[in-house]
Amino acid sequence: MDGEKRRFGFWNSIPTRHTPLEDVQGIFASSMIAALGLALMGSAGLVASGTAGVAFVLHYLTGVSFGLYYTVVNIPFYILALKRLGWAFTLKTILAVSLTSLITEFQPHFVRIESIDPMWTAVLAGILLGFGLLGLYRHRASLGGVGVLAVYLQDRFGMRAGLVQLAFDLVVLVAAFSVAAPFIVLCSVVGALVLNLFLTINHRADRYIAM
Template identity: 90%
Template sequence: MDKRHFGFWNPTPTRHTLLEDAQGLFASSMIAALGLALMGSAGLVASGTAGVAFILHYLTGVSFGLYYTVVNIPFYILALKRLGRAFTIKTIAAVALTSLITELQPHFLSIDSIDPMWTAVLAGILLGFGLLGLYRHRASLGGIGVLAVYLQERFGWPAGLVQLAFDLVVLAAAFAVAAPFIVLCSVVGAVVLNLFLTVNHRADRYIAM
């Protein structure tokens, strides 16, 4: 195979090579996992299916990574039917990577003191960067992200605003496991994340596939 197709000498600037996709998925998953680790350290609830996984984790003590993987399974079916096999495979890989890194991260990263509101803003930005990187490589972190990408491509609805609407429902359920102030901080994190995506993610601005 021509070595240019691995990405170092990409002959087609509007199409990602295998290597470009691989490094994009890995880097984006690392950034997203850091955001999730910060949220978990502060007891916050993330948005989307990650929020559902956090709530189940707090209620049962079972691994966040396991719940995050399982909760995303139904959305893979939607991704396969509506967004194609390549998108689905890359999304499964991104969710698996993010789940694995999130589980391994406590062995390499320890946080002794953390402010919930500051964490919400910082984690929202980190997750925004992670999702933006995945979107630009035709992938997502599953769940609502899959639905948001589909609705943006099908109807032109901004992915960030679609995700925000669903996030508010998930965060309302967070009152079952967190104090009101923590839920408020979680809402701030969701707003930061989705406004970041609304401003920075436009299909007509980044055309590489």
């Protein structure tokens, strides 16, 4: 019984810190999971929310690689992250975004999808992205995005962070109509809802106390 408790972490009641090696493996594994979710979305022609959505729209419009756009779009948010959350979070986030972009680019050479249902893909991709983001959050990293900007605008100008995030995602989804059919946009909305519901339920500080 004690061995099972230790295996599942029941014995741990005080915060502990991740080692650098634990951070590296956690960020790498989480990036791979997130990249798989993004690859599925791309195969179905879906659009993600946040900066990934911007990268998808630009990719569909121009044909330039998603990974390149995703890396470039996140650069302004690195600057805000550095000011708001410090060097450690920013560097780990840069690593996570770079890994995710790189894996997304190389993944089609190893994983080929010939037939895929957009609605099922939206649900599955939302869950995969949720797992990837959850893993990154628990290693004090992220996949970039407007979350940092939303918090900054709330602190600086009193604009509610949730409304800023919502407004940004609505703009991305409206832009998606220029590159995707209405049903695909609907599926993209479902994917975003699944992702955010997954994180809302599972991303709680009182359920994970490693640092």
